[in-house]
Amino acid sequence: MVGRHRLSEHRHAQQSARRPRRPARPCHPARRLLIVNGHGGNRGILEALAYELQQPHAIAVCVLHPSSLSAEITDSELPEIHAGTRETSMMLALAPDTVRLDWIPDDYIPNPRQHEEIDQLVLRRGTTWPWSSGAPAISSLGIMGGDPHKALIDRWFREDVTPPPRSVNGVASR
Incomplete structure (x- = not known):
């Protein structure tokens, strides 16, 4: 057909290998994250998660523990x-x-x-x-x-x- 052409799988693989690879860009546009913890047992893992998100992904993270904010005796x-x-x-x-x-x-x-x-x-x-x-x-x-x-x-x-x-x-x- 005029104006169309097909590449064999072999030829497509060859051309793809010659293209320079671009570094992967982060997919997350968010830069600030507030996590509201509704479960007492999650505190430790959420602390670790906040740390892991903060540095390599440049996200400002805060974890709020509402049950700890209650002054209830x-x-x-x-x-x-x-x-x-x-x-x-x-x-x-x-x-x-x-x-x-x-x-x-x-x-x-x-x-x-x-x-x-x-x-x-x-x-x-x-x-x-x-x-x-x-x-x-x-x-x-x-x-x-x-x-x-x-x-x-x-x-x-x-x-x-x-x-x-x-x-x-x-x-x-x-």
């Missing part, structure tokens, strides 16, 4: 790590249809004897240990914190909830 002897009163209050406010309090027995009581193990595996600075909210030594029914039955939406939307740190505002200026 719980009556639990356990720290609020996963699915306790504080995190359940937040989820009741943000996505109530995902909260399954009916899966927790009415007579559920957090085990205060888990406090020391939680402190050693999860909270102690300077050491990192693999842990899971499914480990019986640190959780009951996957709960690491106060009794989720005591969670209330209004606990999350009170005036004494700490505002986000100024560093969050700094992401926009980077």
Whole structure:
């Protein structure tokens, strides 16, 4: 046909090999990223992710942990790590249809004897240990914190909830 031509696969490969290769350009136009963490167990991996995105990709990253901003005082002897009163209050406010309090027995009581193990595996600075909210030594029914039955939406939307740190505002200026 006039005006059209076809290359054999062999000839196409030869011509492609002769073309100079351009360096790959980054595909991500974003330069600022705010990650809102809705799960206590993600804190460590999100810290590593923020670090990995910041340097090689020149992205200003900030991770916000809303459950840590709550000034709510719980009556639990356990720290609020996963699915306790504080995190359940937040989820009741943000996505109530995902909260399954009916899966927790009415007579559920957090085990205060888990406090020391939680402190050693999860909270102690300077050491990192693999842990899971499914480990019986640190959780009951996957709960690491106060009794989720005591969670209330209004606990999350009170005036004494700490505002986000100024560093969050700094992401926009980077």
